[in-house]
Amino acid sequence: MAVSGGAAQDLPAKLTAQVLICSIIAAFGGLMFGYDIGISGGVTSMDVFLKKFFPDVYVKKHHAKEDNYCKFDDQILQLFTSSLYLAAVVSSLLAARCCKKYGRKLTIQIASALFLLGVILNAAALNIVMLILGRLLLGGGIGFGNQAVPLFISEIAPNKYRGGLNVCFQLLVTVGILCANIVNYFTASHQYGWRISLGGAAIPALFLAFGSLLIVETPTSLIERGHSERGLETLRKIRGVQDVQKEFDEIVNTTELAKQIKHPFKNLMKRSSWPQLITSGILQIFQQFTGINVIMFYAPVLFQTMGFHSDASLLSAVVTGTVNTMATLVAVFCVDKLGRRFLLIEAAVQMFIAQVVTGGILAAFLKSTNALPKKYAYLVLFLICVFVSGFAWSWGPLGWLIPSEIFPLETRTAGFFCAVSMNMIFTFIIAQAFLTMLCHMRAMIFFFFSGWIVIMGIYAFAFLPETKGVSIDEMNEKVWKKHWLWKKCFNNDRDQARDKP
Numbered sequence: 173m174a175v176s177g178g179a180a181q182d183l184p185a186k187l188t189a190q191v192l193i194c195s196i197i198a199a200f201g202g203l204m205f206g207y208d209i210g211i212s213g214g215v216t217s218m219d220v221f222l223k224k225f226f227p228d229v230y231v232k233k234h235h236a237k238e239d240n241y242c243k244f245d246d247q248i249l250q251l252f253t254s255s256l257y258l259a260a261v262v263s264s265l266l267a268a269r270c271c272k273k274y275g276r277k278l279t280i281q282i283a284s285a286l287f288l289l290g291v292i293l294n295a296a297a298l299n300i301v302m303l304i305l306g307r308l309l310l311g312g313g314i315g316f317g318n319q320a321v322p323l324f325i326s327e328i329a330p331n332k333y334r335g336g337l338n339v340c341f342q343l344l345v346t347v348g349i350l351c352a353n354i355v356n357y358f359t360a361s362h363q364y365g366w367r368i369s370l371g372g373a374a375i376p377a378l379f380l381a382f383g384s385l386l387i388v389e390t391p392t393s394l395i396e397r398g399h400s401e402r403g404l405e406t407l408r409k410i411r412g413v414q415d416v417q418k419e420f421d422e423i424v425n426t427t428e429l430a431k432q433i434k435h436p437f438k439n440l441m442k443r444s445s446w447p448q449l450i451t452s453g454i455l456q457i458f459q460q461f462t463g464i465n466v467i468m469f470y471a472p473v474l475f476q477t478m479g480f481h482s483d484a485s486l487l488s489a490v491v492t493g494t495v496n497t498m499a500t501l502v503a504v505f506c507v508d509k510l511g512r513r514f515l516l517i518e519a520a521v522q523m524f525i526a527q528v529v530t531g532g533i534l535a536a537f538l539k540s541t542n543a544l545p546k547k548y549a550y551l552v553l554f555l556i557c558v559f560v561s562g563f564a565w566s567w568g569p570l571g572w573l574i575p576s577e578i579f580p581l582e583t584r585t586a587g588f589f590c591a592v593s594m595n596m597i598f599t600f601i602i603a604q605a606f607l608t609m610l611c612h613m614r615a616m617i618f619f620f621f622s623g624w625i626v627i628m629g630i631y632a633f634a635f636l637p638e639t640k641g642v643s644i645d646e647m648n649e650k651v652w653k654k655h656w657l658w659k660k661c662f663n664n665d666r667d668q669a670r671d672k673p
C-alpha cells in the first residue's frame with residue numbers, strides 16, 4: 173500500500189540495515205491488518221463464542237430446519253466484523269493530520285497502542301459492548317497504521333526498492349490472514365479458543381509497538397516539520413552514503429512545494445485531477461465488489477453453509493489463505509513484466525468463470541436444508557481457490573499500487589487518503605451486508621458479484637491506461653494526456669494554467 177515516491181532514479185543509496193529493519197516493522201503493520209481480516213470469520217463460527225455473545229445465531233445455526241443460507245444472518249454478528257472498518261475510516265482522517273503534524277513515527281506508535289487496547293478488550297470481553305468497543309479500538313489502530321506505515325515505507329525506501337516493497341506490504345497482509353486462519357483452526361475446539369484467537373493479534377501489535385521505538389523518523393517528516401539538520405543526518409544514516417545532498421535538496425523542494433498547496437483536497441477537485449481521483453476510487457470500489465472479503469471474512473461460515481463441518485470449514489479457510497499468499501507472490505514478480513492491465517483483465521475472466529460455476533453448483537445442489545454433496549463441496553472449494561488466486565495477483569495488490577503511483581506530488585497524499593477511505597467504506601459495506609444478502613439472494617449472490625466482475629473487466633480493458641515502467645513524475649505527460657478519454661480533462665487551458673505550480 174506504499175505511496176510510491178517520485179524522486180529521480182539515480183540517487184546514491186544502499187539498502188541499509190536501517191531500511192531493512194524499518195521494512196520489517198512496516199511488515200508487522202501489514203500483519204496486524206491481515207490478522208484482523210482473517211480472524212473474525214473463524215471466531216464467529218465457533219460455538220462457544222456464539223453461545224456467549226450471539227445465542228440467537230447459535231440456536232439458528234443448530235436448528236435442523238433452519239435455512240442453510242440464513243443461519244448466520246444477524247446484524248449484530250455482522251457489526252462485530254464490520255465495525256472495525258467504520259472506525260478505520262474515521263481514524264484515518266485523524267491519522268492523516270497526526271502524520272503531518274507529529275510525524276510518522278508517533279502515528280505508528282499511536283496505532284500500536286490503540287490496537288493493543290483493542291486486543292485486550294476483545295480477548296477479555298465479558299459482554300457484547302466490550303467486544304464491539306474492542307473492535308472499534310482495533311479499527312482506530314488500523315486507520316492510524318494504514319495511513320502512516322505505507323507513507324513511512326515510501327519515504328524510507330530507496331527509489332529502486334519502492335515498487336517491490338509496495339506489493340510486499342500486500343503480501344504481508346495475506347500472511348496475516350493466513351496466520352489468523354491457522355490460529356483459528358487450532359483454537360476452534362478449545363473452550364477459550366476465541367479468546368486465544370482474538371488475543372493473538374497482540375503479537376504483531378507488540379512487535380510494532382517495540383519496533384517503533386527503534387525506528388527513525390523519516391527525513392521528509394523531519395524536514396516538513398522544520399528539523400532540517402536532523403533530516404539531513406537521518407538521510408545519511410538510512411542511505412548509508414555521505415553524498416545525499418541531491419536527495420536532500422529534492423525533499424526540501426518537494427516540501428516547499430507541498431507547503432504552497434494550502435488546500436490539497438481542493439486541488440484534488442480540479443478537472444485535471446479527475447482521471448487519477450476517479451481511477452483510484454473506482455479501483456477500490458471494484459476491489460471490494462469482486463466479493464473477495466466474503467471469502468476472507470466469512471470463508472468458514474460460507475463453508476459451513478455448504479455443509480462442511482466446523483473443522484473442515486476452518487481447514488478450508490487455511491487452504492484459501494495459503495492460495496492467497498502464494499498467488500500474491502506471482503504479482504510481486506509479474507507486475508512489472510506483464511503490466512497492470514494484463515493481470516487485471518486476465519484475472520477478471522478467471523474470477524468470472526469461478527464465480528459463475530460456483531453460483532451454478534450452489535443453485536442446483538444446495539437447497540434450504542440439505543448439505544452439498546461431497547464432490548460438489550470440494551469442487552466449490554477448488555473454484556474458490558481459483559477465484560482467490562486471480563484476485564491475489566491482480567485486483568488485490570493493484571488496487572493499492574495503482575492509486576499510489578498515479579497522482580502528481582501535490583495531490584498524492586490527499587489522493588491516497590481518499591483511496592484508503594474508499595477501501596474501508598466499501599469493506600464495511602460488504603462486511604455488514606453479506607450475510608443478509610446471502611440469506612435473501614441465496615446462490616444468486618455469486619452471480620451478483622460476477623456481474624460486477626464483468627463491468628470491472630470491461631473498465632480495465634477500455635478505460636484503464638497502462639502505468640508499467642512509467643516514472644511517477646511523468647504520469648500526466650506520458651499516460652493521462654495521451655489516453656483517448658482522460659486527455660479531455662487536460663484540454664481546458666484555464667485549468668492547465670492553474671495546474672502549474
Ligand code: BGC
Nearest residue numbers: 209346465468496568569599
Ligand atoms: C484488500 C482486503 C482483502 C485482502 C485479501 C486487500 O488488498 O484491501 O480487503 O481482504 O486484500 O488479501
